[in-house]
Amino acid sequence: xxxxxxxxxxxxxxxxxxxxxxxxxxxxxxxxxxxxxxxxxxxxxxxxxxxxxxxxxxxxxxxxxxxxxxxxxxxxxxxxxxxxxxxxxxxxxxxxxxxxxxxxxxxxxxxxxxxxxxxxxxxxxxxxxxxxxxxxxxxxxxxxxxxxxxxxxxxxxxxxxxxxxxxxxxxxxxxxxxxxxxxxxxxxxxxxx
Numbered sequence: 001x002x003x004x005x006x007x008x009x010x011x012x013x014x015x016x017x018x019x020x021x022x023x024x025x026x027x028x029x030x031x032x033x034x035x036x037x038x039x040x041x042x043x044x045x046x047x048x049x050x051x052x053x054x055x056x057x058x059x060x061x062x063x064x065x066x067x068x069x070x071x072x073x074x075x076x077x078x079x080x081x082x083x084x085x086x087x088x089x090x091x092x093x094x095x096x097x098x099x100x101x102x103x104x105x106x107x108x109x110x111x112x113x114x115x116x117x118x119x120x121x122x123x124x125x126x127x128x129x130x131x132x133x134x135x136x137x138x139x140x141x142x143x144x145x146x147x148x149x150x151x152x153x154x155x156x157x158x159x160x161x162x163x164x165x166x167x168x169x170x171x172x173x174x175x176x177x178x179x180x181x182x183x184x185x186x187x188x189x190x191x192x193x
Contacts, residue, residue, distance in 0.1 A: 005033045012038055020053060021060040028064030029071055029118050030083075035061065039146060040161060043153040054150035058143040065111075065121040065138045072125025080122050095123040104133045105179065111141025113172050114165065144171075 012019035012033075020042060024035040035057050043050040071079050081088040098106040107129070110120035117138075124134050145168065152160055152167055160167070 009033045009037055013041065017042075017053070017056060021056050024057045024060035025064035025067075027118065028061050028121055029068035031118075035146075036149060036164075039149055040153060040164065043150050044158060044161065047154045047157065050150035050154040051147070054143075054146040057146040058139065061111075061117070061142040061146075062135065062138040065117070065124075065134070065142075068118055068121025069125040069129075069131065069134060072122035073128065074125070075122075076126055080126060083122065084119065091119055092123060092126070095119060096127065099123070099127055099129070104129075104137045107134055107137035108141040109172070109176075111138050112145045112175075113168065117142070 009023075012023040012035075015022065020035060020038050023032060023038055026032050027035055039053055039057055042053050071083075077092065080092055084091050095106070102109075107120050107124060109115065110117050121138075148168060148171060149164055152164065
């Protein structure tokens with residue numbers, strides 16, 4: 001499988017910006033290498049275009065999410081179980097619990113973190129999540145992820161490359177803390193009323 005991913009990555013890389021867009025689009029609903037590898041390589045090769053590359057990734061990935069949503073909406077659980085043969089039932093149940101507890105934020109965090117976004121795009125369709133909220137969470141989540149990668153590489157270059165995942169995890173923790181504090185404040189305000 002590792003060799004197949006390397007070949008796919010080489011194929012996308014050979015296409016340049018179009019390959020980056022195609023990789024980002026397909027990765028939102030099917031098993032291909034994450035676009036991060038190609039984005040990092042392109043950012044380091046041409047830092048002046050890093051924000052442009054992040055924008056391409058964001059748009060293509062969010063629109064790929066529409067395909068994932070459609071697969072889930074029209075294909076249902078059988079499509080999900082076929083695509084995620086290993087542990088498909090458990091994955092879906094875990095995603096469903098997150099939706100029930102966090103709603104749109106579950107999509108946002110899957111789009112932003114290393115959690116497989118494709119699992120959430122397809123599950124969103126199955127669970128008939130509000131499409132507008134799904135797209136909003138997808139654009140913001142994917143955009144935040146790709147722009148952080150590109151901005152960090154643009155500012156620090158090769159020296160920071162190996163710490164990209166740590167940067168994303170740190171930002172994720174900060175965002176989660178922000179939402180937890182906001183949630184608690186909101187809850188206390190409701191109790192006061």
